């Protein structure tokens with residue numbers, strides 16, 4: 001029997017001031033879903049405990065939505081995970097100043113490992129690392145550049161005390177093709193730290209399948225496109241994973 005409920009993190013990805021979803025995280029593949037604040041408030045009203053809030057422009061290096069993201073984060077009563085372009089002291093301080101519950105570092109873990117080791121040591125549980133992969137190759141800079149081997153990087157981050165990992169199969173992201181359960185199982189087997197699954201959720205059965213991985217280490221699931229495409233409601237999703 002499962003001891004923990006799978007946490008759900010509805011996603012609000014922001015590009016040029018709009019809530020969007022991309023396919024495979026590719027710039028230019030956006031579908032727009034309107035005002036990020038309205039989307040976030042809707043997930044909160046529906047009972048979300050977490051919000052996964054992404055600054056895509058900061059991730060791609062095409063500007064940022066920092067002020068708008070901060071306004072959304074500050075308006076929330078739920079816990080916020082902030083992602084996208086957090087790569088140095090200034091962007092980390094700005095992210096933490098929103099009162100978010102944690103930040104998700106991606107590119108920095110690949111390009112400035114010493115800085116990431118330092119902030120893991122300073123901030124502990126406030127820091128998660130996003131392991132965004134094609135196959136077992138990590139991708140940084142808005143998923144546009146190769147950044148090394150998944151399992152080597154995971155071992156390094158584990159040795160530095162990283163608290164948790166957000167694992168995305170880029171081939172699945174935004175496609176409604178189901179999560180990569182094999183990848184998640186393999187990552188869970190390689191680390192004792194909790195794993196948040198991201199990318200590809202298409203149905204309540206996908207969420208139930210992810211919930212079966214809770215004993216192996218999957219702590220939560222980020223859900224984007226499926227909610228915006230109304231494949232199911234957040235209320236139905238929360239009910240599906242309740243134990």
Ligand SMILES: O=C(O)c1ccccc1NCC(=O)[C@H](O)[C@H](O)COP(=O)(O)O
Nearest residue numbers: 011025059084142173174199200224225
């Ligand atoms: O999180 C990032 O930093 C990021 C950077 C570049 C492209 C995409 C990025 N995130 C995308 C997400 O976190 C999605 O919201 C999430 O994977 C949901 O995917 P899906 O349920 O398949 O829509």
